[in-house]
Amino acid sequence: MKVSLASALGTCFGVKDAINLAMDPQFQSNLTIVGQLVHNRQVNESLKKHGVSLVNSIEEIDKIKTKKVMITAHGAAEKVKEKLADAGFIVYDASCPLVMRVHKTIKGMVQKKYFPVVIGQEDHVEVKGIVGDLEEFVVINDETDLDKLRKVGKRKFGIVSQTTQQVEKVESLVKKIMEMDCVDEVNFVNTICQPTRDRQIAARELADQVDLMIVIGGYNSSNTKKLMQVCEERKIESHHIESTSQLSREWFVNKKHVGITAGTSTPEYVINEVHKEILKIAEGIQALEEQPMS
Ligand code: SF4
Incomplete structure (x- = not known):
């Protein structure tokens, strides 16, 4: 055989950089990671062994007992980082630059009057970070979500994708959106990393x-x-x-x-x-x- x-x-540069930052001896047991650094059990276990604390999200801010906190490779909304800083934490940002590119792209689309759409999983920490600073948005995970676009009453859509989506799925959904009768214009930037x-x-x-x-x-x-x-x-x-x-x-x-x-x-x-x-x-x-x- x-x-x-x-x-x-295996591990991409974004995840490697984030793990290296969390494992830096300067932190010892004085760091809490907000959200899973990576979706991997073994990595999270070794971080805990290293003395790093983990909380699931900003909603658990009251459980943070360290002075230093870290945003994960998945990124976070600016308002989350501001909330942590305002609460007196020192914020280390390990957001992957390719996730930050998605944040920048969708904000640029909103400025150009496109209604923001993210293709991805609504409950995923990366998607929450992408839409976290937007006033309105739609998240599309599959064809059953396409109707959401009819309900927003807009005709110009700016679309990005979660960085880890499957290429063919995203391309097929964008094609379907372009064919919808309620859509006049689509500005799509494929942000799969x-x-x-x-x-x-x-x-x-x-x-x-x-x-x-x-x-x-x-x-x-x-x-x-x-x-x-x-x-x-x-x-x-x-x-x-x-x-x-x-x-x-x-x-x-x-x-x-x-x-x-x-x-x-x-x-x-x-x-x-x-x-x-x-x-x-x-x-x-x-x-x-x-x-x-x-
Ligand atoms: S965006 Fe891509 S390169 Fe960056 S952490 Fe996620 S999977 Fe890795």
Whole structure:
């Protein structure tokens, strides 16, 4: 059995920079991260071991016991940062520059009188940050949300996407919006980030060559779930796992070529552990197959 890693996989620069900042010895136990730094259980556990505190959102401001707070790679609205600063916290901003580009793009569209639309998950921390400073907006996650556009009574729409969306899904939704009779003009800037695109392209290429795909990443990681969708769309047996303990030997029986991919918040050491375990399983299966028949 051959085992291949996708040509692009795992932690992106935005997540790496944010983790490095949080782990900086200057903070010791004097830092609280507002919102999950990344949607990855192992990373959050190692941050806690390092003495870093975590709160889910600004709503939990009363639970913050440290002087220093950190905004995650997913970004936050300016008013959230201001609220923290006004409450006397020292705010460290680890927002990914590619998320900040989305904030800037949509604010620019509003200034040009386009009604702001975000393609993404309404309850995702990144999307909350993107729309957090806007007076009005619509979030579209799928076709069932398109009717929301009719209700706002506007005809010029400015559209951006959450950075971790699936490319084809976003393009198809924008096409449908352009065809709506209530829409005169669409200004669309595709803000899916390059690391997300690279991982989707590499996963698709690999899925076309294998008969099993293993997708590694947090169960609540948006971009990992999108990688799963990419693999399933190629009609390849695919399994989403967070760690080696979830691997099942049966998946690998009679498989010739196994592919591995991982989301932008999956640390390298987790990918290495899974890779090694799969090689071990493959060796075990091969040894059984080579046993002489009695
Ligand atoms: S997934 Fe993209 S936008 Fe998000 S932190 Fe990584 S590089 Fe930045």
